[in-house]
Amino acid sequence: MTQSRSKYDSGCPVAYALDIFGDRWSLLVIRDMAVKGARTYGELLAGWEGISTNILAQRLKQLEQAGIITKQKDPDSGRSSVYELTQKGRDLAPVLIEIALWSGRYNPDPDAMTGFLDKITADRAGTEARIRAGERL
Amino acid sequence: MTQSRSKYDSGCPVAYALDIFGDRWSLLVIRDMAVKGARTYGELLAGWEGISTNILAQRLKQLEQAGIITKQKDPDSGRSSVYELTQKGRDLAPVLIEIALWSGRYNPDPDAMTGFLDKITADRAGTEARIRAGERL
DNA sequence: TTGAATCACTTGCAAAATGCAAGCAATCAG
C-alpha cells in the first residue's frame, strides 16, 4: 500500500516537492527561517509580506508534519515556542538560492531588496553551506 | 512610480519569483514544457497530475504575461497553438533541478517517477544546458 | 498579588481561488 501523499502527488519529484511547499506562503516561511533566522511565531508573523495568523499556524503544522521544521518549547520562556528548520528544511537552501538568482536576473524592479541576493552573489557556496549547517547568515 | 507587481511583492527576490510561479500549477506547467517538451494545450492538459482546463488557460495567460512562455499559431494547423518557453522560462532549469534533487533525497516513495531525476543525476550540467538551450531531453 | 501586556494561537465569516462538467466556435478529415 504505497499511499500517495495527496491527490496531486503523481510520483514526479517536482510534484512531491510542490506538494509540500507549492503554495503562496510555505517557501516564504522557510526563507524567513533560513535567511532571516526567524524562530518564533511572532517573528514569522512580522515577516516582509504579512501572512495572516491563521494561515501561518496552518502552514507551520503542515511543515512540521512534512518534516521541514520542528517545534519546541522555549526553555527560557513558558509562553513562546521555538521553531527550527530540520536538515530536510535547510537542504532547501539551493532551491532558495536558485530562485533568488533567477529573480535577480529578471526582476526589473530596482528597489528589490537584495540582501540575500548580494550574499549569494558574493559567496554562493559559503552561503549555502551556512544555511545547511543552520548557521546565521 | 515603482508600482509593485502584486499585493504580495515585498521586494524580496524569492517573493518576486513566487509571485510568478508560487502556486500549485505554474511550475508543473513549466516542468511539462521544459522536461517533457509539451507544446500544445492538449499536451499540457494530459499532464501527469490532471490540471483542470480553465485553470490551465488562466495559468498560460499569466505565464505569457510574465514573459515565461510565448504563444503562436501553429503554421501547419489552424486549430492548434504552440506554446514555447522563453529564455526567462528556460532559465528556471536550475530551480527545477534543485527541487528534483531535493525530492530525490527526501521522497520515501520508491515508486517515484525518476526519469528527470536520473538525467540530472547522470549529467546535471548537460541537462541544465539542454533545457536552457530549448533542446529536447 | 493583581491587573495589564504579550505570545501563540483559534474562530467566524466574507472573498477569492479552484475543480468539475458542460458548452461552444473554429478547423479539418472523410
Add this chain to the structure above:
DNA sequence: CTGATTGCTTGCATTTTGCAAGTGATTCAA
C-alpha cells in the same frame, strides 16, 4: 455535409484564503 478534434469559456459547487476579533496561558510591572 458530418462528425471528430482542438482550444478554450462558462456556470456553479467546493475549497482555500484573508481579515478581524477573541481566547487562554504566561509573564511582568506596580
